Amino acid sequence: MTLARLQPRRRLNLTPDFDRFFDSFLRGSDEDASAPANWIPATDVLETETDLLVQIELPGMSKDDIKINLDNGVLTIQGEKKPAVEENQNRSHRSERVYGRFARSFALASEVEEDKIQAGFDSGVLTLTLPKAKASMSREIKIA
Numbered sequence: 001m002t003l004a005r006l007q008p009r010r011r012l013n014l015t016p017d018f019d020r021f022f023d024s025f026l027r028g029s030d031e032d033a034s035a036p037a038n039w040i041p042a043t044d045v046l047e048t049e050t051d052l053l054v055q056i057e058l059p060g061m062s063k064d065d066i067k068i069n070l071d072n073g074v075l076t077i078q079g080e081k082k083p084a085v086e087e088n089q090n091r092s093h094r095s096e097r098v099y100g101r102f103a104r105s106f107a108l109a110s111e112v113e114e115d116k117i118q119a120g121f122d123s124g125v126l127t128l129t130l131p132k133a134k135a136s137m138s139r140e141i142k143i144a
Contacts, residue, residue, distance in 0.1 A: 038100025039081070045106060052110060052130040059124035060084070060097075066126060070114055077126070078103040111135065 046053040056077055058066065066079040080101045111133040118129045 039098040039102050040104065041102055043104055047110075050132055052108065052112060052132065054106065054126075054128040054130070056104065056126045057124060058121075058126055061124070063121045063126075066121070068119060068128065070108075070112075070117065070130075073108050073111070074105055075108055075128070075130070076103065076105045077128075 041057050043054065043056045046055070054075065054077075058079070058081070061079060061081050065081070066077065069076045069078075078101070081099050083099050108130070112130040113133050116131045120127045120129075
């Protein structure tokens with residue numbers, strides 16, 4: 001009689017595989033110029049009393065690779081992250097970093113002062129400060 005060690009099944013996590021499948025299906029061919037983004041960088045949108053703050057993680061990118069546009073209350077951030085080395089030069093044993101185009105758009109709930117928007121890029125994090133217009137700031141109303 002042979003004893004076999006019981007090895008509990010690892011928990012299956014199919015979500016990333018399904019996401020990758022549907023992304024590739026919706027994206028179509030990589031040569032298609034109208035294809036949507038290849039990756040979606042992590043983003044935080046925060047609000048203070050006076051500003052909207054948008055922080056987006058863009059490691060390995062330079063500020064020259066990023067375009068920011070505000071049109072009719074929709075903020076769009078887009079760019080492309082390119083590989084540091086050519087794929088043909090080295091044999092890859094494992095590659096987990098993501099490259100390609102991205103585009104993120106946000107409909108702003110508040111009106112902002114477009115001429116006072118500030119953008120900073122530090123340690124791979126893009127931070128946008130969008131000052132709220134005076135009319136869109138909340139204020140307390142006293143009862144007479």
